[in-house]
Amino acid sequence: MDKGYPSTGNEVAYQRARVMRFKCSPFVSADGHAVVVVVVVVIIIIIIIVVVVVVVVIVVVVVVVVVVVVVVVVVVVVVVVVVVVVVVIVVVVVVVVVVIMIVIII
Structure with a gap:
């Protein structure tokens, strides 16, 4: 989510959590690509x-x-x-x- 200014710590943590959820999906590889x-x-x-x-x-x-x-x-x-x-x-x-x-x- 690019808001035009640097992300806060919470937003970075949220993005990492999303990536980790994607990594657990069977159709997504470790780097997040499908x-x-x-x-x-x-x-x-x-x-x-x-x-x-x-x-x-x-x-x-x-x-x-x-x-x-x-x-x-x-x-x-x-x-x-x-x-x-x-x-x-x-x-x-x-x-x-x-x-x-x-x-x-x-």
Whole structure:
């Protein structure tokens, strides 16, 4: 409080008491400057870390899902190809046997 003239002893004591009260506040450092900036920076860093962790987890889940889908598709394709090959072999064998029997009978 600048009144334009030197402070009396009581006013100086009052100002010191105010500074001491501020020093006890969790958001004020020892020299009386606010530490709110540090708290905000720490909160922002925590938010960034949480966002990065969430993004990494989402990416890992998506990669796992894509790998599982690809494996399932490959397995299905292999099974279908094997079934088609077996059916074709069976049909060819049956046709050959029928033709041979017809030729033998004739």
